[in-house]
Amino acid sequence: METITIVLLLLLAVIVSGIASRMIPIPLPVPLFQIALGGLIGMVSGWKVELDPQIFFLLFLPPLLFLDGWRIPREELFKDGKTVVELALGLVILTVVGMGLFIHWMIPAMPLAVAFALAAVVSPTDPIAVSAIAQRVPIPKRMLHILEGESLLNDASGLVCLRFAIAAALTGTFSVYDAALNFLWVAFGGIAIGVGFTWAVARAKNWFSQRYGEDGGAQILVSLLIPFGSYLAAEHLHCSGILAAVAAGLTMGFVEVRGQIEANTRMRRNSVWDVIQFTLNGVIFVLLGEQLPAILANAADTVRLTGHHEPWWLGIYVLAISLGLAGLRFAWVWLSFQLTLFRAGERRKSPNWRIVGAMSFSGVRGAITLAGVLTIPLVMNDGSAFPARDLAIFLAMGVIITSLFVASIGLPWLLRGLEMPDEHGHTPEEDAARIAAAEAAIAAVERAQHSMADGRGDADLYVTSAARIMDLYRQRIEHLENDDDDHRDELLLMKAVERDLRLAALKAERTEIFRRVRRRELGSEAARKIVTELDLMEARYTA
Structure with a gap:
C-alpha cells in the first residue's frame, strides 16, 4: 500500500509542478519546479524512494530513448549528421577523458574510475529541459534539430562510457584493447538487436492486422513493449540495451512510414506516448528533488571524503565541474562550426559568437544524467560500499540544477533577436507532395463515385457530392501550382x-x-x- 501511495504522490507532484510553472510569470523551466516540489515532499513526508539501479534504468531509460529515436526528424538528422556526430561522440569522449582527469585531480579521494563514471554521466544533454527553458523564446528549427540529434546519440555514448567506467571501478582493472573489442560488441550488437527486434515485431503485427483486423489497444500496447523487449534482449546477450532502445526507436520511425495502422489508432497512440514522456520525465525530476534533503543532510559526511570539513566545498566542486563542462562545450562547438565552414568552402568566415554561445548554453543536463548516476552500484563485488557514490550523486545533481538555472537565464537572452542562417525548409517538396496527394484523392473520389452510384436511381446525389469534394481538391492544387x-x-x-x-x-x-x-x-x-x-x-x- 505504501508503494502505491508513493507512486500516486509522485504523479500528483508532476501535475502540480506543471500548474505552478504556468502560474508564475518568471520563465523558469518546469524541471526546476519539479525538483523544488520533490524536495518539499522529501522534507515534509520523511519517506525516501530507494530503487535498485538496474530496475531504475529499466523503468525510465528504454521508453524515453525509444521515443526520442522514434520522433526525431530523420532527414534533419542526416542533413546535419556530421555536426551531430561531432557533438554527440567527439564531445562525449573529450568530456569523459578531460573532465574525468580534472575531477580526479580536483578530488584525489575520488578514484579515477569513479571520476570517469561521473564525467560520463554528466556528458549527455537533455533537449526536453532546453525546450522547457526556451518555450517563451522559440529555438531556431535547425538548432533544435541538431540538439535533438546530439541528445539522442550522446545519451547512448555517454551511458555506454558509464558502463565501462563502473566495470573498471568494480574490477579494478581496465584494458584499452579489451575495452575496444567489448565496445564493438556492445555497440553494434545493441544496434543490431534493436533494429532486428523492432522489425520482426512490426512485421508480425502487420501480418496479424491484415488477416484478422486491427485492434487499436493492442497496437498501442505493442509499441509500449518494444523498447523494453529490445532493451532486455540486448542486456541478456551482454550488449548495450541503451543503444538497442535508440535503434528500436529509429527503426520504428522507418517502419511507420508505410502507414499500415489506422489513423484513429495512430492518434490515440501518440496521446499515450505524450503522457508517458511527460510522466517519466516529471517523475525523474521529482525523485531528484525528493532525494536532495537526505543528500544535503549527509553533506557533512560527504565532504569529508574530499579531505575538507566545510560543506560549502561541495558547492565549489559543483561550480568548477559546471564551468569545466561549459568551457569544453564552448570550445568544441566553436571548433565544430569552424570545421563546418571549412567544409563549405567559407574558410574566412567566422562563426557567430551568439550562435556558439546559444549552442553552449543548450547543453543542459537532465533526466538522463539523473537516471544514469542513480544506477551507480551500492556495493562493490566484495560487498564493500561503492567508493564516493554519494559524492558522485551529489555532484551530478548539483550540475543538473546549475545547468538548468544558468540556461534559464542565459539561453533566452542569447536567442532573443538572434538571426540564424536562412532555413528554406521543404516548401517545394511539401507543395509537390500536397499536389500529388490531392490528385490521388480526386482519382479515388471518381472511382468511388462510379462504384457507389452504379445501378442506383439516386446517382445524381453521388455525382453532386463527389463534385463538391473534388472542387476542394482542385482549388488546393490551383493554389499550390500558382504559388510563386x-x-x-x-x-x-x-x-x-x-x-x-x-x-x-x-x-x-x-x-x-x-x-x-x-x-x-x-x-x-x-x-x-x-x-x-x-x-x-x-x-x-x-x-
Missing part, C-alpha cells in the same frame, strides 16, 4: 487568416455544444461524438 515567390507571402497570410477564422468557428461550435448539454438539449453521447470531430478538425489546423 511574388504570391507566397500573400498566400501564407491568407492561410494564417483562414486558420484563425476556422479555429474561432470551431471554438464557437464547441461552446454551443457544451451549452446545449448543460441545458439538457443534447445527450452526452451525441455531444462526445461531435466534440471529438471538432477536436480532430482543430488538431488539423494547430498541428
Whole structure:
C-alpha cells in the first residue's frame, strides 16, 4: 500500500509542478519546479524512494530513448549528421577523458574510475529541459534539430562510457584493447538487436492486422513493449540495451512510414506516448528533488571524503565541474562550426559568437544524467560500499540544477533577436507532395463515385457530392501550382487568416455544444461524438 501511495504522490507532484510553472510569470523551466516540489515532499513526508539501479534504468531509460529515436526528424538528422556526430561522440569522449582527469585531480579521494563514471554521466544533454527553458523564446528549427540529434546519440555514448567506467571501478582493472573489442560488441550488437527486434515485431503485427483486423489497444500496447523487449534482449546477450532502445526507436520511425495502422489508432497512440514522456520525465525530476534533503543532510559526511570539513566545498566542486563542462562545450562547438565552414568552402568566415554561445548554453543536463548516476552500484563485488557514490550523486545533481538555472537565464537572452542562417525548409517538396496527394484523392473520389452510384436511381446525389469534394481538391492544387515567390507571402497570410477564422468557428461550435448539454438539449453521447470531430478538425489546423 505504501508503494502505491508513493507512486500516486509522485504523479500528483508532476501535475502540480506543471500548474505552478504556468502560474508564475518568471520563465523558469518546469524541471526546476519539479525538483523544488520533490524536495518539499522529501522534507515534509520523511519517506525516501530507494530503487535498485538496474530496475531504475529499466523503468525510465528504454521508453524515453525509444521515443526520442522514434520522433526525431530523420532527414534533419542526416542533413546535419556530421555536426551531430561531432557533438554527440567527439564531445562525449573529450568530456569523459578531460573532465574525468580534472575531477580526479580536483578530488584525489575520488578514484579515477569513479571520476570517469561521473564525467560520463554528466556528458549527455537533455533537449526536453532546453525546450522547457526556451518555450517563451522559440529555438531556431535547425538548432533544435541538431540538439535533438546530439541528445539522442550522446545519451547512448555517454551511458555506454558509464558502463565501462563502473566495470573498471568494480574490477579494478581496465584494458584499452579489451575495452575496444567489448565496445564493438556492445555497440553494434545493441544496434543490431534493436533494429532486428523492432522489425520482426512490426512485421508480425502487420501480418496479424491484415488477416484478422486491427485492434487499436493492442497496437498501442505493442509499441509500449518494444523498447523494453529490445532493451532486455540486448542486456541478456551482454550488449548495450541503451543503444538497442535508440535503434528500436529509429527503426520504428522507418517502419511507420508505410502507414499500415489506422489513423484513429495512430492518434490515440501518440496521446499515450505524450503522457508517458511527460510522466517519466516529471517523475525523474521529482525523485531528484525528493532525494536532495537526505543528500544535503549527509553533506557533512560527504565532504569529508574530499579531505575538507566545510560543506560549502561541495558547492565549489559543483561550480568548477559546471564551468569545466561549459568551457569544453564552448570550445568544441566553436571548433565544430569552424570545421563546418571549412567544409563549405567559407574558410574566412567566422562563426557567430551568439550562435556558439546559444549552442553552449543548450547543453543542459537532465533526466538522463539523473537516471544514469542513480544506477551507480551500492556495493562493490566484495560487498564493500561503492567508493564516493554519494559524492558522485551529489555532484551530478548539483550540475543538473546549475545547468538548468544558468540556461534559464542565459539561453533566452542569447536567442532573443538572434538571426540564424536562412532555413528554406521543404516548401517545394511539401507543395509537390500536397499536389500529388490531392490528385490521388480526386482519382479515388471518381472511382468511388462510379462504384457507389452504379445501378442506383439516386446517382445524381453521388455525382453532386463527389463534385463538391473534388472542387476542394482542385482549388488546393490551383493554389499550390500558382504559388510563386511574388504570391507566397500573400498566400501564407491568407492561410494564417483562414486558420484563425476556422479555429474561432470551431471554438464557437464547441461552446454551443457544451451549452446545449448543460441545458439538457443534447445527450452526452451525441455531444462526445461531435466534440471529438471538432477536436480532430482543430488538431488539423494547430498541428
